[in-house]
Amino acid sequence: MKLLLFTILVSWASAQKCPGIFFNYRCYEIEIIKEGISNIHQLVFNDNDNTLYFTFDQIARTPSRALGFFNIDDESAGVIDGIRNATAVTIDKRRNRIYVGGSDGLFFLHQNKVPEKLPVNDNIINLFFKDVVYFVNRRRQAYKFDYGNVTPLQETNGEAVDKLIVDDDNNILFVQNRKLFRVKIGTRAINTHERYIVDVLTTDYLYKPYVCATSGVYVYNKYKYALDKVANIYDLRELTFTKQGEPIYAVVDNIVKLNYNPIPYIP
Template identity: 25%
Template sequence: MLTLTIAAKSLPHKTCNRLKINEQWYDREIIISNMGRPYSLQVHKSTNTLFFSYSEPDTYTDTDFQLFDINLATKEQHIIAGIRGGCAVAIDQANDDIYLGGSDGIYKYNMLTKLADYYKEKGKNIWSLYYNRNLFYVSYPEQKLHIEIDGKFMAVKEFGNFEVDLFHVTGNNEIYVFANRTGLYTYDSNTFTVHILSEFLSVRQITEDNEGTIYICTNIGIFTYIYKSRDLIQIVDLKNVYGLAFDKDNQFVFSDEKNVVLLKHSEYGCITNDNNW
């Protein structure tokens, strides 16, 4: 988790465009704007490139979602072509493998050619992707979780009775955090039990920073999740956050309805703070 101890000086609120998280202040730098609800944010750490999906509600084709990448340092950006309904991203940071999902299967992205090549699950509608030692995907409309083992995908039997929208594994690889339309839950692989974290939150992304702290991006703001105590702690009260990731320097990157924003630590704060955009 980000922890800085520099005391923040105060500026009048009318001149202030900063955000407060964990008693620290951050400047908001808009990375890219005029995108339709960017979500599924993931950063390829070795190149500091952000991948995300956004919606195209006014399109006249059958593609409602589009995948995009932007280098956070150089601002070089690309629309990722060739993936119909592209809406999912997962990255194997250790092997530099970038997986992208759409309405016709899973693809792998080549950072040199900027092209996506078909990988597996041809004809499957991919709702979300996740990587932790293995590649996982959630199918649509069944909302079932699958795992790749020895080159083949199979349904995760422990989740056979659950719908899954989003999925994450904690650092000890024993607690699985998952969300669906009914709320946020954990599954303990040691005791084979499911625990309810919240039946009221609408979860938009589950992610972690570079130090392994888990963050839950929801309709009412951003929470951290402490898996040892099963505590949810709200750190940001924002009602229009759609995605969250962390860059190579562990800085917050998140999105609202139209923008992707990078937060940079500031020595200055605001006299008042309502965290509105």
């Protein structure tokens, strides 16, 4: 497995004439920070304590899905119990609050990483936070949770949703059967980007939207209403960013961090 990952990383680097990974017009050094994590579902980074939170499969346990954490500073790691089939995780950066979704609904983590149940009783498979909590349930329906109130997401009403994000221009980007769609908040005019086969949707610290597809990593260009390619990286399971814009992603069964290397790009 390590040989396979090394081969993938080298092929990405050589394709861009960069000794590491070329991402978003910058060259980065590769650091594998965690290995042997099975099937990561969602991944977020908390800059307040330099800790990654991720949901993953525990093959030897039932229920199998769990919430894990890894601190980049001291390399401490563990599993947070109390959430059955934890599948989704997101973060309210301003309030420093981690939200987790599972078979029994929505939870948030106290500072000591103890989960507390919120008044959402649904089987949650995907989460995103921007001003409010957005969630997708196992029936592929999208909702908002805002200060105790649960309401259907009107912009996607009637559409099957697998995962979604909200960007810095109030666009909702969502995936349906690995196809990408986009709708402006407050409207019902859904646009398609069907030529992309999508695995991951995410945003950076400023809610700039990124799309991980089978053909590479793209950023949504709100001026051209199109996707601009920013990296030749494939088969990502999840992607998140530090406050400084450094990518952290899951590939195969590893978590990789890209550290900025200020060398000039050679085209």
